[in-house]
Amino acid sequence: MPKRILEGVVVSDKGDKxxxxxxxxxxxxxxxxxxxxxxxxxxxxxxxxxxxEGEIVRIAECAPKSKLKRWEVVSDTQASAS
Incomplete structure (x- = not known):
C-alpha cells in the first residue's frame, strides 16, 4: 500500500527533531x-x-517513531510570505 503524503504549514518547531x-x-x-x-x-x-515555523512542508507516513510521531518531513515546499 502506498504511503500517504500530506502538505501543510509548520505551526511549531520547538521540539528537538x-x-x-x-x-x-x-x-x-x-x-x-x-x-x-x-x-x-x-x-x-x-x-x-x-x-x-511558517514554512510549507510535505509529510509522509512512516513507522511509529514515538508516542505521537507517525509522520516524517519529506521536503520543504516553500517559505511563507509572513
Whole structure:
C-alpha cells in the first residue's frame, strides 16, 4: 500500500527533531451541500531540524517513531510570505 503524503504549514518547531504541521482540507458537507474547511495537526519527525515555523512542508507516513510521531518531513515546499 502506498504511503500517504500530506502538505501543510509548520505551526511549531520547538521540539528537538519534531515539528507540528497543520494540514487544511475542504470537504462538501453531506447534508447541507456546503464547503467546510477542516484542519488537523500532525507531529512529524524532522531529522535535520530544517523546517521552521511558517514554512510549507510535505509529510509522509512512516513507522511509529514515538508516542505521537507517525509522520516524517519529506521536503520543504516553500517559505511563507509572513
Amino acid at each position: 519534531t515539528v507540528v504541521v497543520r494540514v487544511n482540507r475542504t470537504i462538501l458537507h453531506p447534508l447541507l451541500k456546503k464547503t467546510v474547511r477542516l484542519s488537523k495537526k500532525y507531529h512529524a519527525h524532522d531529522e535535520a531540524n530544517v523546517a521552521k
